[in-house]
Amino acid sequence: GAGVSQSPRYKVAKRGQDVALRCDPISGHVSLFWYQQALGQGPEFLTYFQNEAQLDKSGLPSDRFFAERPEGSVSTLKIQRTQQEDSAVYLCASSRWTGGLSPLHFGNGTRLTVT
Amino acid sequence: AQSVTQLGSHVSVSEGALVLLRCNYSSSVPPYLFWYVQYPNQGLQLLLKYTTGATLVKGINGFEAEFKKSETSFHLTKPSAHMSDAAEYFCAVSDRNGSQGNLIFGKGTKLSVKP
Numbered sequence: 001g002a003g004v005s006q007s008p009r010y011k012v013a014k015r016g017q018d019v020a021l022r023c024d025p026i027s028g029h030v031s032l033f034w035y036q037q038a039l040g041q042g043p044e045f046l047t048y049f050q051n052e053a054q055l056d057k058s059g060l061p062s063d064r065f066f067a068e069r070p071e072g073s074v075s076t077l078k079i080q081r082t083q084q085e086d087s088a089v090y091l092c093a094s095s096r097w098t099g100g101l102s103p104l105h106f107g108n109g110t111r112l113t114v115t
Numbered sequence: 116a117q118s119v120t121q122l123g124s125h126v127s128v129s130e131g132a133l134v135l136l137r138c139n140y141s142s143s144v145p146p147y148l149f150w151y152v153q154y155p156n157q158g159l160q161l162l163l164k165y166t167t168g169a170t171l172v173k174g175i176n177g178f179e180a181e182f183k184k185s186e187t188s189f190h191l192t193k194p195s196a197h198m199s200d201a202a203e204y205f206c207a208v209s210d211r212n213g214s215q216g217n218l219i220f221g222k223g224t225k226l227s228v229k230p
Contacts, residue, residue: 099215099216106151
């Protein structure tokens, strides 16, 4: 079956531009996560949705970052007024249930480069 | 707070040799433990996980890991490396008492396999 799909795969933005990154989770998955992976680092948690509810946004680095999942399926991560330090791979993951026993399925990520 | 330490950012082995990737965690209670593999320009794929029960867990592609509570470790091993094992490997923990299932990742170990 289809896995987690992210688009675009690559995005180049000039500093100050706004960007929107899309995530299509596996159908029926309740939980959805966004992670940021800087070069040479492990993924770092940004935000978590349970269905359409954003239950945890403690990892968002600034108020320029905004995420939504209005119908409990597709999610969008928006970054306003991009800065060079925003350059990273943004990973989306979904899981069938909530809690640590439900494995996370990751997309291939969107590589954002801010010039 | 939970944390994960992966010793060695880069490990190089010869084809057919033992693979040993080290992971230590810090947590007030034993967490759920995971190993993920990431091939270039791809998302993360679950190799194996420990949640409860037998402390030696077997995963895909011949990998296994042993949970040692006394050492707070979850090292990943494979008896005989294959060229296709070349990738980056991430150890991760999840709060056993958490409701989200969010993962905290180590910084990763890049495995190179020499012919």
